[in-house]
Every structure is written in C-alpha cells, then in structure tokens.
Amino acid sequence: MSLWKKPKGEGVDKPTAITARPRVEQVVPRMAIPGGEIALRGRGFTENGHVRPQVRFGDQPANVMVSSPTSLIVQVPDGATSGEVTVDTGRAVSAPVSVTVGVTIAESLHPVANPAVDAAGNIFSTFSGGRGQKVPVSVFKIDNNRSTRPFLGDVMNATGLAFGSDGMLYVSSRLEGVVYRVTPDGRREVYAEGMGVATGVAFDRDGNLYVGDRSGTIFKIHPDRQIFVFATLEPSLAAYHLAFGPDSYLYVTSPTTSSFDQVFRISAAGDVSSFYRGLGRPQGLAFGTDNALYVAASLAGRRGVVRLSPDGGDAELVISGQGIVGLAFTPHRAMVVATGDSLIELFLDVEGRPL
Secondary structure, eight states, X not given: OEEEEOOTTOSSOOOEEEEOOOEEEEEESSEEOTTOEEEEEEEXXXXXXXXXXXXXXXXXXXXXXXXXXXXXXXXXXXXXXXXXXXXXXXXXXXXXXXXXXXXXXXXXXXXXXXXXXXXXXXXXXXXXXXXXXXXXXXXXXXXTTOOEEEEEXXXXXXXXXXXXXXXXXXXXXXXXXXXXXXOXXXXXXXXXXXXXXXXXXXXXXXXXXXXXXXXXXXXXXOTTOOEEEEEEOXXXXXXXXXXXXXXXXXXXXXXXXXXXXXXXXXXXXXXXXXXXXXXXXXXXEEEBTTSOEEEEEEETTEEEEEEEOTTSOOXXXXXXXXXXXXXXXXXXXXXXXXXXXXXXXEEOSOOBXXX
16 A cells, blocks of 8 residues: 655655555464465555565465465465565565474375384384385384484385384284284384274373274274274274374274364273364374374365364364375474375474373
8 A cells, every 4th residue: 555745845746655564464374384375364465456465485485376455375385494474565575474384304205194203203104005015115214313214114005103112113004904013123023913904003001002994993902912892983985093182082083085074082981972073084193292182184174284172172273284194293392294205394392292
C-alpha cells in the first residue's frame, strides 16, 4: 500500500511514495522438511492481490503456491536450511522470521515404519524392498557422526524395528511372519514366528513384545516366548504401527484409503477404543516426555507430523512434509523422520519417552 505526501517547501503536488513493508506475523507450522508446505500469515504480501511476492529461505527462493495480501502458502525448497524466511514484494522486504528445516542424515534407504534409536544414539532404519524382494542389506546403522553403514542382511521385507531392555534390536519380516532378535554386532536369531504379515513391533514395561499382523491381529509375546492373541482390529491395507503410552496403553495406527482414520487405544486387557479420529493415512507414531503423541499423518489435508494432546482432544501439525512414514526421538531432543527413501533430522526440543 502507498501513501502520498506533498514534500515540505514545495508549492506543487509532486508525489513521493512511502511503501508499506510486508510483515509476517505467524508461521504455521514452524518446522518442515524440504517439499513441505508452510503458511505465512500477516499483512502487505501483495499489492491489490495481483502480484505474487517472492519468498526466500535464506537465499533459496521458494515456490509460492497460494497468495493473498494476508496469507501465503509456500513450499520449502530443496537445499533450504534452518534460518531466516523473508517476503519480498518487489518494493519492500519483510523482517526475517525463523523456520526450522530438517537436515537429511541418510539416503538410499527404504523405511516403511519408524526408525529405531539405541541407548547410544545410533539410528537404525530398513531397506524393506518390494514384496519378496531380496536385498543385500536389510537394516542400516547411522552412527552419531551420521555415517551410514550396513548392519543386517538376509531379512526379507524387514519392516518393524524396536529395541528391547536387553539392548537387542528386534526386526519383523512381513513376508516371513517372523520376528528376529539381533545382537549389537549384527548376529540374528528367530525370536518368534507364525506372526502372519508381521509389521509394527513394540515392547511394554514388563518386556512383553507386541507384534501387529496387518491381517487383523495384535500378538503378545511373553519374555518366555509364549504367544497370545492380544487384540483384533480391522485389517490394514499397509501395516499396523505400535507405540506404548505413559498410561501403559498400546496405541495403534492402521492406515486405510480414508482421510478420516483413527488412532486406536488398547488396554492391558485387550479392549480396543478410539483415541483420536480424523487423520489421513496415519503411520509411525511415538510419545514424547510431554506425554503428547506424535504421528506421521495428514491433518485437514496437510501432510507431516501431527501432535495429539495427551487427552486426544487437540491435534496440531508441527512438522510439514510429504511422504513421512515413521519417526523417532533421539537423545538430543531431536526427531528423526523417515520418508520413503531417507532419514531427516529436526531439533524439536522434546525428548522421547524411554521404552
């Protein structure tokens, strides 16, 4: 918007432009991975709603998808880093606002569920492959220096990962219906078999292992390896993803083609109830020490990581990004999100709940 003033000391009307500076008042959400969409809200973004401004992440230009004088939706560009975002109308530039952009720490993977993090902060992720595809490395290890190394081979369609209190990594094979126990040096043994299409895995406080057979069953495996049917659900088109909450209930996502899926909550007696309904294709999930549940899902058509309040009454998109299938907290108050081919780390300033 422009205001026109008559310069002092002149008797003729010679206009001088005073151009309003665009102002960003809100960023939603404030965290994203490259390709994610964020909304900028404020004022003065366009003149008369006709000319789109240029938005930059540092010196990287972003794709402006929707623009109005008070609202912009922009896509985080590849190569963007955390830092300052500005809006340039061509006449003036806004004051910078801070946005956290995830940093890729591993590529050429194929995770289909949560990564797993050991007590030392090493991150483990799968190369799951297509059904029946034999791959040379089934699980990779990303150390604290963010170097990626092969960890485990010869597991067909490795899917779910979880660490037990014994420090061993437990890996499900959805093709074989087997859960393997793997030592820190990569030696494996069959821990349980006959698990159907074994997908998500999680431990409770007593060391019982729960395995989601996506055809409709949650199995419970005692430390002595006795196997019980814990609960039954409707079959999933993709997988069951599991996490235990601070209330000792098991939380389960079961993605379908609906945009209004739910997170299930299962009591110690195996009674199933709905914790939250209204997510699109919810997948990996984990609890923070804030007792909130973080879920890879879409909310109101926007994809990323959704934070559900401890009582399930509120939902908020906290990380924007496409193709996120899983997530895990690290010991450094950060979160690692898994896409279809990579791991990306963001500083969330929240710790994960200990297993």
